[in-house]
Each structure stands twice: as C-alpha cells, then as structure tokens.
Amino acid sequence: MLKLDFSNAFNSLHRHDVLMSVLSRVTELCAYCYSAYSHPSMLFYGSYVILFEEGPQEGDPLGPLLFCNTIQPLLSSLNSELNLSYLDDVALAGPADTVASDVVDITQLGGAMGLVLNTGKCELIAHDIGDISLLGVPLFTGIVLDNAWFARCDNLTRAADRLHLINAQDALILLRSSFSAPKVLHLLRCSPSVSFIQSFRAGAQPTLYSSA
Numbered sequence: 483m484l485k486l487d488f489s490n491a492f493n494s495l496h497r498h499d500v501l502m503s504v505l506s507r508v509t510e511l512c513a514y515c516y517s518a519y520s521h522p523s524m525l526f527y528g529s530y531v532i533l534f535e536e537g538p539q540e541g542d543p544l545g546p547l548l549f550c551n552t553i554q555p556l557l558s559s560l561n562s563e564l565n566l567s568y569l570d571d572v573a574l575a576g577p578a579d580t581v582a583s584d585v586v587d588i589t590q591l592g593g594a595m596g597l598v599l600n601t602g603k604c605e606l607i608a609h610d611i612g613d614i615s616l617l618g619v620p621l622f623t624g625i626v627l628d629n630a631w632f633a634r635c636d637n638l639t640r641a642a643d644r645l646h647l648i649n650a651q652d653a654l655i656l657l658r659s660s661f662s663a664p665k666v667l668h669l670l671r672c673s674p675s676v677s678f679i680q681s682f683r684a685g686a687q688p689t690l691y692s693s694a
Contacts, residue, residue, distance in 0.1 A: 483564070483575035483614070484585065487603035488592070491570035492549055493537040496596040500538065503552040515548065536596060556591050560584040568617055570597075619672040627673055634665055 488494070497519045504515045522533040538545035546569060557567055562584050564575035572588070574581050589599060607614060614620070620627040645653035 483573065483607040484581050485605040485607070485616070486572040486574070486585070486588065487600045488570045488597045489600040491597055492540070492545060494596040494598065495537045495549060495552060497536060499595045500548050500552050503555075504548065507551060507554075508547075511544070515544070518542070552595065553592070553597070556588065556595075559591075560587065566616075571617060573616060617672065619669055621673065623674050630669060630673070634669065637665070 501515060501519060504511050518539065522535040523539055525532040525534050538548045542548075549569060553567075557565065557572070560574065562574040562576040562581050564573065565584075566573045574584055585599075588597075592599070614622070615626065615630075620630055641657065645657060
C-alpha cells in the first residue's frame with residue numbers, strides 16, 4: 483500500500499487543465515470559471531502586485547470541486563486494486579508492480595498538469611495493515627487508535643491550561659472551532675472508537691492492545 487501526497491497541489495495545478503476539465507464534464511460552470519480563471523489573479527503585498535496564474539483561487543468555494551474534477555480522469559485510469567483519494571491525498575494498494583506502474587503514471591501525467599509528488603510525505607506500507615492510519619485516523623482498533631485518543635486528550639489538557647491566558651471569547655472560539663470538537667468528531671466518524679469512549683466515560687483506564 484502506498485499513500486501519496488502532492489506538493490502545494492492546489493496552487494500548482496495548471497489553470498488551462500482546470501478550464502478544459504470544466505468544459506468537458508461540468509459545462510454549466512463554464513461561464514463562471516472562465517470569468518474567474520481565464521486571466522491571472524492579482525495578489526497585493528504592500529507596494530507589490532503578484533500575478534497568481536496557477537490553481538484555483540484560495541477561498542473559492544468551488545476550489546475543491548475544480549481540483550477533483552481535473553485529476554479525476556487520471557485517478558480513474560489507474561489499475562491498483564485499491565484506489566482511494568480525498569482531494570490531493572491518494573492511497574493505492576495491490577501487487578507491487580501494479581502500484582509502481584500507477585505511480586509512474588501519476589508522476590508523468592500529474593506532472594504535465596503541474597502536480598509534483600511530495601516524496602517526504604509519501605508513505606509505503608509493506609507489512610500488516612493493523613496499525614495503518616489514513617487521513618490522520620487509525621482504521622482499526624489497537625494501540626495506534628488508543629494512542630490517537632490519548633493524544634487528543636493531551637492536546638485538550640494542554641489547551642485548557644493555556645487558553646485562560648487570553649480573552650475568554652477568543653478562547654471559546656478556539657476551543658470550539660479548532661482544539662476540541664472538529665478533531666474529536668474526525669476520530670469518532672472515521673475510526674471504531676466505541677470501546678475506548680465507553681471505558682473513558684466509565685472512568686476506567688482504556689485497555690491498551692498489544693502490538694500483536
């Protein structure tokens with residue numbers, strides 16, 4: 483199994499490919515996308531003006547759609563038995579030669595669209611997948627999932643110790659929008675956490691699984 487990540491993916495994708503993909507598959511958005519992306523965007527930094535010529539504009543609600551629509555044909559052409567992707571995070575699994583061939587295609591065809599693999603963040607998994615994490619959450623019960631929950635608890639404890647140093651309203655916004663609910667819900671929705679939560683609520687020390 484191989485987890486792939488692109489360097490600065492949204493800002494590197496060629497706008498020509500974005501517009502051609504819209505024309506091919508989402509024609510009802512052509513007029514809007516052409517008006518927004520047919521010319522460089524101007525970014526102002528002090529007295530300087532920077533022409534932003536690649537990728538969807540940051541903050542555009544259509545940005546994720548435009549990115550995914552552009553790379554979907556490439557992902558659909560791959561032959562790996564497992565082919566999962568979320569925006570610029572791609573996971574492939576299968577026979578080594580098949581996955582390797584797909585990586586070559588991604589490197590070549592993705593490169594033609596402006597995408598470059600960030601090899602420092604790519605991950606090769608060639609062992610038992612019991613301790614694998616995907617998009618930041620463990621997929622199976624075990625010590626890795628326990629450690630993920632302990633890390634969330636430690637983060638909340640650290641945040642509680644420090645947030646009292648700032649304005650109460652600002653602290654509440656940070657706790658609600660960043661430190662607490664989003665990360666907890668991410669784990670709850672994406673990993674089998676029922677046993678851990680039940681033990682935690684009961685006041686017992688959650689059982690740690692052995693690495694075996």
